Amino acid sequence: DAGVTQSPTHLIKTRGQQVTLRCSPKSGHDTVSWYQQALGQGPQFIFQYYEEEERQRGNFPDRFSGHQFPNYSSELNVNALLLGDSALYLCASSLGIGSNQPQHFGDGTRLSIL
Amino acid sequence: QQPVQSPQAVILREGEDAVINCSSSKALYSVHWYRQKHGEAPIFLMILLKGGEQKGHDKISASFNEKKQQSSLYLTASQLSYSGTYFCGTDYRDDKIIFGKGTRLHILP
Numbered sequence: 001d002a003g004v005t006q007s008p009t010h011l012i013k014t015r016g017q018q019v020t021l022r023c024s025p026k027s028g029h030d031t032v033s034w035y036q037q038a039l040g041q042g043p044q045f046i047f048q049y050y051e052e053e054e055r056q057r058g059n060f061p062d063r064f065s066g067h068q069f070p071n072y073s074s075e076l077n078v079n080a081l082l083l084g085d086s087a088l089y090l091c092a093s094s095l096g097i098g099s100n101q102p103q104h105f106g107d108g109t110r111l112s113i114l
Numbered sequence: 115q116q117p118v119q120s121p122q123a124v125i126l127r128e129g130e131d132a133v134i135n136c137s138s139s140k141a142l143y144s145v146h147w148y149r150q151k152h153g154e155a156p157i158f159l160m161i162l163l164k165g166g167e168q169k170g171h172d173k174i175s176a177s178f179n180e181k182k183q184q185s186s187l188y189l190t191a192s193q194l195s196y197s198g199t200y201f202c203g204t205d206y207r208d209d210k211i212i213f214g215k216g217t218r219l220h221i222l223p
Contacts, residue, residue, distance in 0.1 A: 004155075033211075042116075042201045042213035043156065056210045090155065099144045099205035100163055105155040 002027055004106035006091050012112045013081050019111065021076040025093030026104045032074040033103065034066060035090040043090055049074050050097045078111075086113045115140060117204045119214040127222050131190045134217045136202030138183040145178055145185040146203035146211055149196075156201060160187070189219075197221045 005024045013019050025032050031050045035043035045058035049068035068074045072093075078085055088110050092103035120135045136145060144163045148156040162178035162185055175188045189196055199218050203211040 035213075040215075042203075042216050045210050045212060048209065056208065058210060097209050099146075099207075099209050099211060100161060102158040102161060103146070103148075103211070104158065105148075107155045 004091055004093050004104050006089075006106035006109050008109060009107070010110045010112075012114060014114050015081055015083060017081050018077065018079045019081060021078075021089055021091075021109045021111075022073065023076070023091030023093075023106060024073045025091075029093035029095050029104070030072050031094045031097050031101075032068060032072065033092045033094070034074070034076045035092065036060075037088040037090055037108070039087075046076070048097065055097055081113050083113050086111060115204075115206070115212055117202055117212065117214040119200075119202055119217050121217060122215075123218040123220070125220045125222065126192050128194060129191055131188070132192055132196075132219060134187045134189075134200050134202075134219070136185045136187075136204070136214060138204050140183065140206055142178075142180065142183050142185075142204055143207035144205045145176075146205070147174075147176060147185075147187050148201045148203065148213075149198045150201065150216075151198040159200075192219075192221050194221050194223060 033048040034046040037043045047057040052068045063079045065077045088108045090108045092105045094101040118137045147159040150156040199216040201213045203213045
């Protein structure tokens with residue numbers, strides 16, 4: 001039973017560039033949430049996708065956008081990268097959008113902005 | 115709206131007990147607990163729902179005080195494998211889980 005998979009594992013970009021991160025949810029899950037985790041901090045909610053639509057959004061600028069595909073996989077896009085975007089980006093999947101379901105996290109993508 | 119966790123860090127010897135607290139300034143609908151080891155993904159431990167329902171592991175227990183808007187995670191007879199950072203995540207019935215800053219737990223042999 002495959003868990004949540006994210007790619008790439010590591011990524012180095014420069015300021016102003018754009019990046020796309022990818023996530024495949026755990027088998028049987030239909031909801032994907034994205035989080036940003038700075039060093040020494042808890043994960044911060046970016047947004048959640050269900051039925052190919054953004055259902056909830058955290059306090060992140062429009063430079064952060066996403067997409068969910070019919071097979072439930074998801075992408076996170078960040079435009080006009082800033083130094084402060086350097087972080088671990090975690091994808092979590094769950095069954096349904098209710099908060100009464102456990103979230104299963106992937107290992108994350110480590111994004112470094114130079 | 116970010117929940118406040120306490121203590122920030124704790125060091126225990128194997129076999130000792132630990133309690134990690136999570137407090138909110140707003141009425142909670144559910145509380146999630148996760149453990150993250152260095153360089154790894156957060157692992158689900160438990161969900162506590164308003165009304166008393168719990169979903170989680172057998173060896174870990176937790177409480178949810180709706181009136182005080184607090185949750186506590188209880189780790190008994192700690193093992194070396196319990197080391198890591200524990201995060202509580204709170205939901206205010208808007209399906210967004212807001213995580214605290216974490217409690218670092220280190221177990222000594």
